[in-house]
Amino acid sequence: MATPPQPLEVEPVLTPDDATPDPMIRARGLRKSYGDVRALDGLDLDVPRGTVLGLLGPNGAGKTTCVRILATLLVPDEGTVDVAGIDVIARPDAVRARMGLSGQYAAVDEYLTGFENLVMVGRLYGFDRRRARARAKELLERFSLADAGDRPARTYSGGMRRRLDLAGALVAEPDVLVLDEPTTGLDPRSRNQMWAVIRELVAGGATLLLTTQYLEEADLLADQIVVIDRGRAIAKGTADDLKRQIGGERVEVVVADPSALEAVREVLEQVTGGEVVVDGETRTLTAPAVAGPQTLMEVLRRLDTEAIVLDDVGLRRPTLDDVFLELTGHGAEDTVADETNQDGS
Amino acid sequence: MSSVQRVVVDGSIIATRNLIKLKRVPEVLVFVLISPIMFVLLFAYVFGGAIDPGAGISYREFLIGGIFAQTVVFGATFTGAGLAEDMQKGIIDRFRSLPMSRSAVLVGRTGSDVVYNLLSIVIMSGTGLLVGWRITSNVPDALAAYALLLLFAYAFSWIMAYVGLMVPSVEVINNASFVVIFPLTFVSNAFVPVESFPTALRHFVEWNPVSSVTQAVRELFGNVNPAAPVPDVWSLQNPVLYTLIWIAVILVVFVPLSVRRFKATSR
Ligand SMILES: Nc1ncnc2c1ncn2[C@@H]1O[C@H](COP(=O)(O)OP(=O)(O)OP(=O)(O)O)[C@@H](O)[C@H]1O
C-alpha cells in the first residue's frame, strides 16, 4: 500500500498545537483498530465553541468510529478526547450529560410511540414526569411529528424516524451535538427540513460535529471541514479552501462516440489550461471551469465548430470524488475496495 | 440522587418500556404462556398413568409443584431472548449515550420479567385447579410458596440475562438455554420421585435446586403426605432454606457478572 499522503494544510491552518480559542471538542491522535482494519489512524480534531465541523469522507473512512468515540460508546486504542474540557474516556457520564448524539442508524424504540420515546429519554436524563412530558410535546411540535406522536415508531417513515432520533438527542438541550450522516437516506424535502433544523441549532449557539459524504452538505452547514480517508485527515479548511484546492466548478462533457474523446480532451485543455480527467468507460471528460459559465460557452463554441456530437454537457460542482481525486490521486470509492481487501484476516 | 436510587428509578423506566412492548405485541406472550398449560396436560393425561409418585398422593397433586418449578426455569429464557434482542436494536445506542445507570437495562429487563412470571404462575395455578390440584395448606404457606417461586424465577432471569449478553443473536438463545434447562428440570424430582432415579443420578437430583424448589412448594401447598418420608439429604429436608441459599448465590454471582459484561459490550 502506498504511504498515505500527509494532510494538506489549507488556509487557515488548524494544526494540533495551535491554541484553538475555546475548543468544545478536542481530539488528539485517535487510533482504533478492528482486528486488522485500522478504522482510525491518528486523527486530530478541534471544534471551537459555537461552530460546526463537517467530517467528510467516503464509506469506511472512519466517520462512525470517530463519532462513537466522541459520544462515549467506544474507547479508542490510543489518543485523547475532551468535550468542554472533560476527558471523555475518564469521565464518560459527565460528557453524556452535556452531549446529544444522533447516530447513523436511528436509535429509537420501535414499539414505543414517538411521544413515549421522548418521555423515556427525558426520564433517563433525570427529568420528573411532568417535565419529561412537556419537553416531549415541545420537541414533537418542533420536528413536525405532533400528529404522529401517538403512533408506534415502527410505523414511521425513514425521515420521521431520523427526526425523532434527532429530537431524542435534543431532549436535555445539550450544547454539543454529534450527528452521524444526518441526511443520508432522506428525500430532498426531508433533507431541506433537516438542514433548517441544524441551522437553527447553530443559531442557538450549539457546537456541532456532523459527518457527511456530500461536499455540498458540508459546504452548506460547516464552518470547517475535515476530509478523512482511511482513518486519517487528508485535508482541513473551509469549504472555500477545499474548492480552491480542487479548482471550484468543473466542465463535464459526455461524448456520443468514444473516438471523439481525444479531440475533446485537446479542446478542454486549450480552453481551461487545467488538467483534464478522462473516463473512457463512461465517455466523460471533466476539466476545471476556471471562468465558470464563460468557460462552458467557450468549450461549446469550439466543440460546435469541430462538429463533435455530445450526449451531455454542463457545469457541475465538485463532489467528494473530485476532492479525493485531487488530494489522494484515487477516487472515493477506492477506499471501499481497499476495505473489502482487508476483511477476513 | 444516590447511585442506588438511580438504578431503581432508571431500571423502572426501562421496565415500563418493556411492558409497553408486551402490551403492543401480546402475541409474544401467547406461546410462552401456552407451554405450561401444554406441560400440565401432557404429564397429567399422557405420562400420568405410567408414573407412580408413591407416598399415598395422586400424580396430579404431585405434578403441579414440579410444573411450577419447570415453568419459571423455562420462563427465564424470555429474559435472555429479550435482552439479546435489545442488544441488537438501535435503541441500545441511545441508552449508552445517556447519563443513566449502566445497569438499568438489566435491572429493568429482569424486573419486567417478574410481571411475566407472575402471569405464567397465575395461568399455571388455574390449569392446575382444572385438573384437580388443590392447595391443602393455609394462606400464609401458599403465599410463601408463590413468593419463593418468584424469587427463584428472578434469580434464574439473571443467569439467562448473562447468557443473553453472551450470544451473538436471538436465535441462538433458545438452543443455548435448553442445553442448561432441560437437564436441570428433567433430572430433578419435578416429574418423577427421587427414588426412581438410578444411584448415579440420584446425587445430582437430590442437590439440584430445581428439586429443592419443587419440594419446597409441594410442602408449602400441602401436596405431600405428611406420613411419607422425605429423602434423607439436607437439601430436601430443608428445601426452603436450601433454595434461598441458591437464590442468593445465583444473584451474587450473576448480577455483577452480567453488569460487567454489559459494560464491556457497551464500550
Ligand atoms: N465493529 C466493527 N468490526 C469490524 N470492523 C469494523 C467495525 N466497525 C467498523 N469497522 C471497520 O472500520 C472502518 C471504518 O468504519 P466506519 O463505520 O467508522 O466508517 P464510516 O466512515 O462511518 O463509513 P460509512 O460511510 O459507511 O458509514 C471500516 O473499514 C469498517 O469496516
Ligand SMILES: [Mg+2]
Ligand atoms: Mg458511518
